[in-house]
Amino acid sequence: MTRLVNDPARFAEEALAGFVSAHPDDVQAVHGGVVRASATPPGQVATVLGGGTGHYPAFAGWVGPGFAHGAACGNIFSSPSASQICSVARAADHGGGVVFGFGNYAGDVLHFGQAAEQLRAEGIDVRIVAVTDDTASGPSGETGLRRGIAGDLPVLKILGAAAEAGHGLDRVHGAGVKANGATRSLGLAFDGCTLPGDTRPLFTVPHGTMGVGLGIHGEPGIEQRGLVSADEVADLLVDGVLAERAQAAEAVGGSDQVAVVLNGLGATKYEELYVVHRRVAERLAAEGLTAVAPVVDEQVTSLGMAGLSLTLTFLDEELERLWTAPAVTPAFRRGHLPARPRRTDDLATARRAPDVVPGDEGSRALGTRIAAALRTVHETVAAHERRLGEIDAVAGDGDHGIGMRRGASAAVAAADGAVTAGAGARTVLAHAGAAWSEHAGGTSGALWGAALTAFGSELGDSGGASARRIAAGVRAAVGSVVRLGGARPGDKTLVDAAAPFADRLDAALDEFPPAEAWAEAVVTARDAAEATASIPARIGRARAHGDNSVGTPDAGAVSLSLVLTALTPHLEQEDR
Amino acid sequence: MTRLVNDPARFAEEALAGFVSAHPDDVQAVHGGVVRASATPPGQVATVLGGGTGHYPAFAGWVGPGFAHGAACGNIFSSPSASQICSVARAADHGGGVVFGFGNYAGDVLHFGQAAEQLRAEGIDVRIVAVTDDTASGPSGETGLRRGIAGDLPVLKILGAAAEAGHGLDRVHGAGVKANGATRSLGLAFDGCTLPGDTRPLFTVPHGTMGVGLGIHGEPGIEQRGLVSADEVADLLVDGVLAERAQAAEAVGGSDQVAVVLNGLGATKYEELYVVHRRVAERLAAEGLTAVAPVVDEQVTSLGMAGLSLTLTFLDEELERLWTAPAVTPAFRRGHLPARPRRTDDLATARRAPDVVPGDEGSRALGTRIAAALRTVHETVAAHERRLGEIDAVAGDGDHGIGMRRGASAAVAAADGAVTAGAGARTVLAHAGAAWSEHAGGTSGALWGAALTAFGSELGDSGGASARRIAAGVRAAVGSVVRLGGARPGDKTLVDAAAPFADRLDAALDEFPPAEAWAEAVVTARDAAEATASIPARIGRARAHGDNSVGTPDAGAVSLSLVLTALTPHLEQEDR
Incomplete structure (x- = not known):
């Protein structure tokens, strides 16, 4: 449960302040979230991610060269407001337009959508990638209805790498959309989490059972099952994700290369994830799949929730290049990017709506x-x-x-x-x-x-x-x-x-x-x-x-x- | 609790196998643990860390250029055996001698000590740094009796950076000893962890209380207190660590620069740590201390234990340079080191004791x-x-x-x-x-x-x-x-x-x-x-x-x- 709290109503705001104070070389605070502390080349497409607080490092922990340009941080498990998103996007935009990336939840869709309309009215071109990797949250014929879970990592990392590569808005957006189409996840939960200030869990999973497909905010899953061994959990996840192998691989024109993310939700720890990964790696190899730069870590958490998920993103040449490209952020680092000068413009003005254009x-x-x-x-x-x-x-x-x-x-x-x-x-x-x-x-x-x-x-x-x-x-x-x-x-x-x-x-x-x-x-x-x-x-x-x-x-x-x-x-x- | 288990007796071994399969570019398995996958310059001092399984990323997650050359991985919460340590050290040694680094627990002291004697008998020069940062585990006059907790990170990172800098065995060892003398930690626990295969926690903390100074394996702490706010927890930790400020600063000849590690034990999550860090950063600044490259993360865990610790290492010029130096490992990355060729010698022979020297x-x-x-x-x-x-x-x-x-x-x-x-x-x-x-x-x-x-x-x-x-x-x-x-x-x-x-x-x-x-x-x-x-x-x-x-x-x-x-x-x- 969440115990380290001052005022529950200010938990998200204080966590963000503590995050900024811990990473002064990586991020700068703006109204509604953070943007990179380093300068971005003019004209580069900016990627702005966001979602509720409680999923760290998603999304603020991914801000940095090679990944996101900014993150809008909502309250606990709540979408940021359009105003927050606009503020972050205005500060993140470098004249190349903005791509929003977030998990596909009603609140996020609404607020990011509204922010997009607002920014377009201000003359900033905006595209949207809503991640829909959770196979348990909708039928395979209606992937657009699905929720976004740990697939946020590969999809949004690829999106950010496309921006870093200097591509135009259409191509950056296209890379994100393609990655999302090629990404599938399945998760399990063993126990719920407790929101700051609450004394009871947001939801519970009956002792000795696991919720297959249970969402990262406790959304209903597919079924409740008794606990099984680590290898059986690995098999369940691999089988579940690969049930849509053909469809996901087809999104990149067919591929046997996969980005792998084995993600812990918070209370399921690293050694357990590695025990599961041992079997996952064996199974993927036996299926003829090549794991590319696997991530076994906590990257999309849910406060202290117990559980894990497996994500596969099928990779064509472009996506593989983008997935393995360098990224330097507080919580996700890969490879090396040359040091960049610090951004020196006045971010205090970022919250402001654009100057008034005089009407006739x-x-x-x-x-x-x-x-x-x-x-x-x-x-x-x-x-x-x-x-x-x-x-x-x-x-x-x-x-x-x-x-x-x-x-x-x-x-x-x-x-x-x-x-x-x-x-x-x-x-x-x-x-x-x-x-x-x-x-x-x-x-x-x-x-x-x-x-x-x-x-x-x-x-x-x-x-x-x-x-x-x-x-x-x-x-x-x-x-x-x-x-x-x-x-x-x-x-x-x-x-x-x-x-x-x-x-x-x-x-x-x-x-x-x-x-x-x-x-x-x-x-x-x-x-x-x-x-x-x-x-x-x-x-x-x-x-x-x-x-x-x-x-x-x-x-x-x-x-x-x-x-x-x-x-x-x-x-x-x-x-x- | 730990739920993802096959055979509890093989949990540590399987976790290590899964770790190696997830990081094939970083580490290679040898009997008893892992060594770097990349080649190390001949004559460089090798640092070999180790301890029980259950504290990931300590210690295997820290193997890589700029940090450790190898890690010996014991069973759950148990020291590796001298044989495991010798095997890893033989594979890690590049002709410059070896420094062992580990937390100061009886089993580790015994087995690393035995391994040192064995290796010296084989002609490898070995030094030892046992980390003793936990102020709650012994009086200030007998720091040598204290346990090692999250201070493992700064002390052993500094040790590894000294080896990377190309210093000789004495100076590398000296940097580790100096860093340990300048390091103090205090921890809190809210709840115990459950070992693989067990159904009951290893220990418990009464509901609504916290154990101040409770060790990472549940060793007795200083006192049991009721829960307080995040800011009060921050104050308690800062005050506790700074009670020995003069002594710790003196170890580096006086300094106001400190490495800061705010470490989660497993179930106390990132947002909570950041809420606490917000206040810690304010307090340190008010005390006239400058935080250098703070780390707010899970770096020395204890399976799914709930709790956190604050570590400060006072830094002179040498230690600051070593603390901020680049390191590229699976779980701790900072800065950039040039890519290195893969190590190509046959590690399968590393387990072997040295060839028989014919007697007269x-x-x-x-x-x-x-x-x-x-x-x-x-x-x-x-x-x-x-x-x-x-x-x-x-x-x-x-x-x-x-x-x-x-x-x-x-x-x-x-x-x-x-x-x-x-x-x-x-x-x-x-x-x-x-x-x-x-x-x-x-x-x-x-x-x-x-x-x-x-x-x-x-x-x-x-x-x-x-x-x-x-x-x-x-x-x-x-x-x-x-x-x-x-x-x-x-x-x-x-x-x-x-x-x-x-x-x-x-x-x-x-x-x-x-x-x-x-x-x-x-x-x-x-x-x-x-x-x-x-x-x-x-x-x-x-x-x-x-x-x-x-x-x-x-x-x-x-x-x-x-x-x-x-x-x-x-x-x-x-x-x-």
Whole structure:
């Protein structure tokens, strides 16, 4: 269990501070994480990794020449926020664009996705590699649904080496995607871990058994089995991973060369891993596979969890070169890279959103109207904060009202600042979106932030508004929510109100003046929000059984319809 | 707990095999451990480390350029045997002599000491550095009694770097001794570890408490305290180590530069260590100390034990240069060393004792008599095996009889082989001693092996025997037992019979012919062995309380007196 704690709420932050103080020659702290202490050649693609705290050395321990340029560090087992990711990415970018790399978890997908949209709006080209190596977390036909576990190491190491090699953004991204396609893992857990401040484990594995395929945060596995010998564990892992040998090898055009990672989760120690590796090495050789630069170590941990995983990445010539290339980081070192000068630019400014690009006259006027509209949003959610919290508490954690108020409040302040600086609509909304996401917290905060940013990208920094431009902005906002959040209509989320609203607005603009069309669409959104009362809430990808949320509408859909309603007067002056 | 096990008796061996298979470019297996896979410049001093299995990466994980040349790997938490150590040292030696480095535990002191004597007899110059960093294990006035814990890392790293720098044996040894004098550690444990094959922990720490100063094998600490915050743990460790700041700094002539090692024992994870390090770094800075290349990691583990330790090594210019020098090993990497060619000599022969040096005619005849005498020893202990086991079981683990029989049997075979090859007395006894030590196991096996080797060194490979030469051999044998085993008369060990025997033999040779003098001395030895019945057994350095061994003589003293008695007829033909 985790015993060395001061304030549990500050554990992740203090661990990061201690990490930075231990590796002053390797990393520098920025808001949200770390970047390399050494200078990177201008124009080199930057790789920015990230995930929750508790998996060290993933991900901050992998920052350094030949591997990552930066790592965004979330709270315990929680994704970093888009704001953290943006901050790290801005500090890591050297003009060559950025590739994000992370394990495929809903929170990470959402926040990295939102950050990508934010950065693109700022003019930084961003690509994404979500690692999906865990064969136990989804069927072989749907590898995109799978989680990322210790396959993070070979996939993201290869990604970083491709950047180090000086390749362009497409090729770096392509190497990461190819490596992920050629990577398979299977894990076992013997016992759970205890989060800082907790006295009970996050989950337990019954004594004398092991959970096959159990995830690194305790996600359900494939089966529970009695304990077996080290050799039988090795066989189980090798057989499990090689069940998809053909598919994984095919991703690199066929290969018998494999990167091997035998990874301990924390409490399963080195000598045990080596006993297992002895058999793994024998089995791989017997299968005609050549192990290339195997790693037997703790590289993707899970606090003090007991367990291990085996990862194989099939290697073509390019991937083998990248896997064996030098890397010099606090926790993963291979070979040698020439010493580099220390980075000397002022990282204290990295957190800052980019300078305001002055908008033209029309767009500045629109920005001013948008700031006013955001004040209306803030007043509306503040007036309904309590009710929204009560609705949310039926199926969720009851923080929807407070989150909406905090997000809207921060968005108003950021928008006002941008307006004062002469920003156009796109920039006003980008600042507002970033502030909303950072201050609201939670999934809905991230989605609102992304929606505002996407809306602004559609409006640009030149020209005024029109009803059609606003409708296009609404569609872009809804699109980003669907894309980032992954929810479909009927999932009891704000998408259930947002999607019909966008559709109705488009159609109504053919018939009515803007304010009337908006009011028509608002009715549709309100009805749709109320209708979510008939849908049971989801838990992860599954419907909850015997769910008590039936009869209560979704809080996110309700708050959206309240906001849309309140915004109607702002459309009065709009041209078609 | 340790779960990944096949046959517990083969755990250490299988872990070593898996380690070698995972690091084929770094290490090569030899009997008893590993040596570097890369070639070492001829004449470079070789550092050979070692200790029990269960502390990875200590010690095998530290083998590589800039650090160790070889590591001898014992069983779980047990010293390697002198035979293993000799084998590794022979393979590691490149003509510049060898420095042994290990933590200061009785078994390691004994076996490395015996190996040193063996190797010196073979013409290899050997020095010893026993690490004594654990402040909790002995008073500040008797640092030589202290155990070695995570201070192994800085002390032995510095030792290896001194060898890499090309210094001579004295200077390499001197750097290690100086580093040890300037190193202090304090550790804490929260929970015990479970040995392979066991279902219960080796020891436990009561829930909600921590053992301050608890050793890495569960040795008693200073006190048991309730759990405190991470910052308070940091303060406790910093204060504890700095209590001897003046003494440690003085060892390098005064210094404010310190190597820092914050070491996790296995189940206390990286993020926790970093939370503690945050405060440690603040505290050291406030004390005016400059941390040089700090290490926050698992470097000296204890299977899955929960706990951590803080180590400081005060650095003068030489030690700072050596601490920060490059090292490239499986588990400790710093900086860069030019690639080296692979070692190509035949390591399969490393286990072999050196070639038989032909003795002259007189010594060959003496070697033949010695082989005959060893047969008598074997017959004697075989005849008394059961009784010796019963005596030993009163205060020990009851394996003295079987150990003596196995050791003597192996010694006879080795002696016969050497005689056939034309060896003289020294070589016959060197082979017999090595075989005894390796096959008997345990402390008494190591001591008997050392005694035979020392006896042989006194006789040499030329000339026959004489009563005076035999008496000198006996004194040398007793001297090596006292030196290696550390027991003094009255400690209830075989020394209680051996020392009076040697004294009486010397004196009796002034009065009687050899066989009669021997018989006189045998009476003294028998009386002394019987007299050990009045002494309570010792547990470690302390007398046992309420010991049930009073009334039973020491098994080792008894077996020695039986053997000496049986050997009397072999003295019949001796000249004075």
